[in-house]
Amino acid sequence: MAITLDTIAELSGGNLSQGADTSVRIGTIGINAQDLPEGGLFAAVPGTRTHGARFARDSSASAILTDAEGEKILNDRHEKRPVIVVDDVRAVLGTVASAVHGHPSRDMTVFGVTGTSGKTTTSYLLEAALLGAGHSVGVIGTNGTRINGETVPTQLTTPEATVLQEVLARMRTKGVTHVVMEVSSHAIALGRIVGTEFDVAGFTNLSQDHLDFHDTMEEYFATKARFFRPGSPIRAKRSVICVDDDFGQKLSRLAGPAAITVSTGPRPASVTVGAPEIGATGTQRFDVAINGLDVTCEIPLPGGFNVANAVLALTMAVTAGEDPKTIAGGLREVVVPGRMQNIDRGQDFLAVVDYAHKPAAVSAVLKTLRSQAEGRVGVVIGAGGDRDSAKRPLMGSAAARAADLVIITDDNPRSEDPAEIRAAVLRGAREAVRERKSVGKKKRVADIREIGSREEAIRAAVDWARTGDAVIIAGKGHETGQLVGDVRHPFDDAECLTRAIDDRLSAETETEEQS
Structure with a gap:
């Protein structure tokens, strides 16, 4: 599906460096310099810290697509390969990539x-x-x-x-x-x-x-x-x-x-x-x-x-x-990992894992469980770091308004302090509780807890559940890791919830046998 440089220049509205061999054929394109072989086109895009053109010498690509700033960097480094210069690389990247791969x-x-x-x-x-x-x-x-x-x-x-x-x-x-x-x-x-x-x-x-x-x-x-x-x-x-x-x-x-x-x-x-x-x-x-x-x-x-x-x-x-x-x-045949995923180990309460990580989604899943559970509803919830911080108290509020138990724990804190993220979610939850208390005794008021360890939080929710209750572990769904700093630690909500239920059932069986 290779196409020539002059075709790419025409598609992108770019200027091809003078004297370049326009018959050079391009079979692939990418923004990672080291991944491109001969016959590839390196798209040198401006980044938040540096310009991609600074990495051009690390690439075996046959030609380079960049902007005016990138062209200056390449000229200063005496780049000899053909260069196509456009106003905005990202604006044309998809069009060029589609053509390179034959639409x-x-x-x-x-x-x-x-x-x-x-x-x-x-x-x-x-x-x-x-x-x-x-x-x-x-x-x-x-x-x-x-x-x-x-x-x-x-x-x-x-x-x-x-x-x-x-x-x-x-x-x-x-x-x-x-x-x-x-x-x-x-x-x-x-x-x-x-x-x-x-x-x-x-x-x-x-x-x-x-x-x-x-x-x-x-x-x-x-x-x-x-x-x-x-x-x-x-x-x-x-x-x-x-x-x-x-x-x-x-x-x-x-x-x-x-x-x-x-x-x-x-x-x-x-x-x-x-x-x-x-x-x-x-x-x-x-x-x-x-x-x-x-x-x-x-x-x-x-x-x-x-x-x-x-x-x-x-x-x-x-x-x-x-x-x-x-x-x-x-x-009828659909299976969606981590989306209202029912964990059934023979327990007498409903246990679900869901990816809900937005206020409206939290409200929706809790409303669903409330309609299906005979008893109480508990939720384990957190919020991700380095993401929209404004929604954190809204997450806590949504949980506290709809659940009987709210355990606030860590999600993917990333580069942020997990305690500060939990504090923001807690503020929303506690404010919702205060509002409900002010209405009167007829309003259900949630039990709010904070447990930093996600595994301990899940186990606490399982221990809390009684016959006919429902427990939902919200926020991470299908994810199989927890990102703390720059390290992704293995963690799977469904597996953790399964272990917690199995351990509870084993303990109950042992207690019955001893009695």
């Missing part, structure tokens, strides 16, 4: 799922539905990249543009026909999806998150809206928008009349849902009115928000030309 997204049906909560679950639902329809499916998202079932872990929800195009090209080579991709606001803002042609974009919802990256909620929304807004260069061919929240309604108006809307509540929409029947294990069965048909769906996931995720996935697939009943059949 792989054009040869597959590509779905993009964006929103604050539900992107991963919706992606898993879409994957299960499309596999059930007999397609070869690739997935790119929070839980990594899967190519025909082969897992390729990634650290970013949506990889850098150069990596993304390479992954899409690999998927095409392996015969993938349908791609499901989580699209983060970072990916949109940083141009990572430029060069990818999306057939269907789906929107889940919007609530406070990433305000360490976006200055305001308005900016956060505007970034997401670029994926749907008419005239946007990254807009998908077709749009499906959940209008259960106000942001969804606003987005549907911006997207225009061609957008398909879905609703699980009273708001009018193109696709609507009947009241779900909830099984003892959380399984939900519901009817969807779509394209003049009534289609019965069943998902092995609890929570009204998962009904919304499932209907969004169904509608996105149908919008791409799939049969509604076939897609509904595939939804």
